[in-house]
Amino acid sequence: MGEDFSVSEILKITGGELRGKREHLALSISPSSISTDTRHLKKGELFIALSGEHFDGHNFIRECWGKGACGAIVSKSLPLSSPQLFFIQVKDTLQALQNLAKYNRERLSLKTIGVTGSNGKTTVKEMLSSILSSRYAVLKSEGNFNNQIGVPLSLLKLSSSEEIGILEMGMNSRGEIQRLSEIIQPNIGIITNIHHSHIGFLGSQEEIKEAKAEMIPFLNKDKRNWLILNGDDEWTNDLKRKAECKVFTFGIKNRCEVKAQQIQEKENGVEFNLIYRKEKVPIHLNILGIHNVYNFLAASAASVLLRVPLNTIAQIAPQLTLPPLHSQIDILKGYKLIDDSYNANPESMSRALEILLRMGGNRKIAILGDMLELGEKASFFHRKLGEEIGKSGIDTLFVLGEFSEEVVKGAKEMKMREVFYFKDKKELLKKLFSYLKKGDSLLIKGSRKMRMDEIANRLRMKICSII
Numbered sequence: 173m174g175e176d177f178s179v180s181e182i183l184k185i186t187g188g189e190l191r192g193k194r195e196h197l198a199l200s201i202s203p204s205s206i207s208t209d210t211r212h213l214k215k216g217e218l219f220i221a222l223s224g225e226h227f228d229g230h231n232f233i234r235e236c237w238g239k240g241a242c243g244a245i246v247s248k249s250l251p252l253s254s255p256q257l258f259f260i261q262v263k264d265t266l267q268a269l270q271n272l273a274k275y276n277r278e279r280l281s282l283k284t285i286g287v288t289g290s291n292g293k294t295t296v297k298e299m300l301s302s303i304l305s306s307r308y309a310v311l312k313s314e315g316n317f318n319n320q321i322g323v324p325l326s327l328l329k330l331s332s333s334e335e336i337g338i339l340e341m342g343m344n345s346r347g348e349i350q351r352l353s354e355i356i357q358p359n360i361g362i363i364t365n366i367h368h369s370h371i372g373f374l375g376s377q378e379e380i381k382e383a384k385a386e387m388i389p390f391l392n393k394d395k396r397n398w399l400i401l402n403g404d405d406e407w408t409n410d411l412k413r414k415a416e417c418k419v420f421t422f423g424i425k426n427r428c429e430v431k432a433q434q435i436q437e438k439e440n441g442v443e444f445n446l447i448y449r450k451e452k453v454p455i456h457l458n459i460l461g462i463h464n465v466y467n468f469l470a471a472s473a474a475s476v477l478l479r480v481p482l483n484t485i486a487q488i489a490p491q492l493t494l495p496p497l498h499s500q501i502d503i504l505k506g507y508k509l510i511d512d513s514y515n516a517n518p519e520s521m522s523r524a525l526e527i528l529l530r531m532g533g534n535r536k537i538a539i540l541g542d543m544l545e546l547g548e549k550a551s552f553f554h555r556k557l558g559e560e561i562g563k564s565g566i567d568t569l570f571v572l573g574e575f576s577e578e579v580v581k582g583a584k585e586m587k588m589r590e591v592f593y594f595k596d597k598k599e600l601l602k603k604l605f606s607y608l609k610k611g612d613s614l615l616i617k618g619s620r621k622m623r624m625d626e627i628a629n630r631l632r633m634k635i636c637s638i639i
Contacts, residue, residue, distance in 0.1 A: 175199035175279070178270070179243070182218075182260060182453035184276050184391065186268035188245065192258025196540035198629075199242065203276045203328040207241075208269065208321060215240030220269050220322065222248070229265070242518060246270075259381055266320065274355045282334055285474055286356050287342040288349060288363025289402075291520050292467040293318065294495050296364055297340045303488050307480055308335040310353030318342035322351050336478070343383055344373045350386035360477065361387045362400040365517055369480065369517040371546055371598050381407045385414055392416040398472045402466060403428035419581055420477060430473045432465050439532060447485065448476050453486040460501070460530065463523040468492070473568065496623050497625055499527060504635040506610040508533050512617040513624035516543045518553045525564060533613030535567040536582040539627060542573030543619020551578050558582020568592075568607070601630055608635075 182195040183190055183363040190196065205217040210232045213219060219246055221229030230248050247265050252258070262268045277284065287297050294316065301312040311334045313326035318340035330337050341352045355359075366381045381462045391397040399415045401408045403423030404625040423427040424435065434457075435444040441458045442465055457468060473484050494500060497514035506530050521543065528536050538561060542591050546553050557581035561569055568590040571579045580593045581627065594600040604627075614631070618624035624639050 174364070176202050176567060180261070180273065181438065182245075182615060185271050186260060186262050188243065188260040188262040188268065190258060191261055192243070192252060193255060196243065201242070203272070204327055204331070206269075206272065206325075206326065210235045213239045213241055216242050217242040218242060220265050221245065222265050222269070223247070232551065256383060269321065270324045270351070270355050273327035276330060277327050277337075277355065277357060280330055280332060280334075282330065282337060283359040283478075284337045284339060285360040285361045285362065286339055286341050286353060286358035286387055287364070288343070288360070288387060290369045290380065290517065291523075292364040292463065292470070292515075292622075293340045293342065295467040295498055295544065296362060297338050299468055299492050300448070300474055301338050302403035303471055303475045303480055303485055304336055304338070304478060306484055306488060308478070309333055310336045310338060312338040313340050316340070316342070320348065320351065322471060324355060327355060340389070342556055345461060345587070346374070346379070346383050347385055350389075353387045353390040357390060357393075358387065358397070359391075359394070360398045360400065360474055361391045362474060363387070363402070363411060364467070364470055364520075365402050365405050366530075367517060367519040368549075369515075369520075369545065371549060373545060373547070375547070376478055376609045377407070377589045380398050385411055388414045388417075398474075398477055400477075402470070404466075407530075408414075411531060420473055422466070422473040424465065424469075428631075430469055430476060432469055433497070435462070437462070437530060439530070446482060448482055451482050453482045455486055455489045459492065460527045461523055462500060463520075464494070464499070480528040480573050481615075487618055497628075499524065502632065504632060507608070507635050508613040509611070509628065509631060510615045511625065511628040511633075513541075513628050515620045516541070516617050516622075517546075517619075518557065520545065520559065521557055523618060524615055525566065528566065528613060528615040529564060531613040534611035535609065535613070537568040537570065537607075537612055537614045538566050538567070539570040539614060539624070540572070540576065540579065541622030541624045542575045544619035546575075550575050554578035555582040559586055562586025562588040570594070570600055570604060572597065572618070573623075595626060601627060601634075604631070605634055 184304045198620040200217050207213045207217045208220050219241045245260045318427050356541045387560045397417040400420045403421035403426045422430040432444040443456050445452050446455045462558050502509045555578040559582040562583040563586050570592045572594050583591050616628045
């Protein structure tokens, strides 16, 4: 295991001031015993009181003592309830968390892989973890722990027993990838693609590209590091020009180091040949969608750089699954449900619609929520989505949310007849339940804040109650 932090070390790393007895200075705390959530706090752990727009961890100090915390890192002056406890007072508790994570990463001799991009980050991380675990001791960031809090918490779980850490890196503004890269210090960086997600915050794809590129200077610190890029993405050449480290590409159309050829989409997955140098192996993914071929190629690219044989990758491929709410397919009493409700942007919507169109079934029904974080371009992209659906051959469209009125307009301009618009989930579900017929195939998708997974869960319950 990695060495514990002493309280004395924590004071040095965070620039904090001890409030409590000097005897606490020698106390040892495991990095993995640092918590920011009193709901999951265990006895003996150190609590960090983070503050955000909608919460303030300082309000939960009494609860943290009640659960047996040994101490807390705070940025406010608070009374100590017992001489057995201590505070470490700092200027900024988030920065303290990040500095502790950075220190923990620096003292461990392992490789870290940073995964960012507009779409596919979580899927690539999960696929890569499954492949690399066949050869290495791997720790990956859990769930969607990809932000300024989640990444440090993941790094604090790293110990000397791990050989590789895989960290997903999310952002919605400039500077965030830079800070995460400073903490992670990646040896391998993957940029899956540059699409329109977060364009409302950043204004253009050019700005999104520049934000993702903030990882590259940290890779450039060591010429032995690798930057992995999607060779079919229009921004790849711009990103290559920024790299002084080694560059490695994956793709389908253009010349790349790792390629997929002879792709055949099946009803339950995708088959193709995976090619690296002069080697070629057949791959079967029990996952739908060309976009997931790209995700698999990104994971395969990092794997071959870490000397995982192509035959091993091919053996693992059929076992790979998607994270929850990512194109999750359920067959329910004669209905086919594609639950892709984790998130949505214009490109991922198009990919999800392609999967719906390839599904068997009598009627194809799209149940879509707003795509958020598109800024002043929101109306344009929603209208364009409606036009795409209207031309696609999808039978029925249910939409929910403020911007989805534009989807309706676009679909009706293309002469689509079965289009239903709702501002309320309950009304949507009421209409949907009365509309369903056995043999229907359904897609549910929308931005995370739309909570379209609630519709998916209600739909599962309704269908499973039908006798």
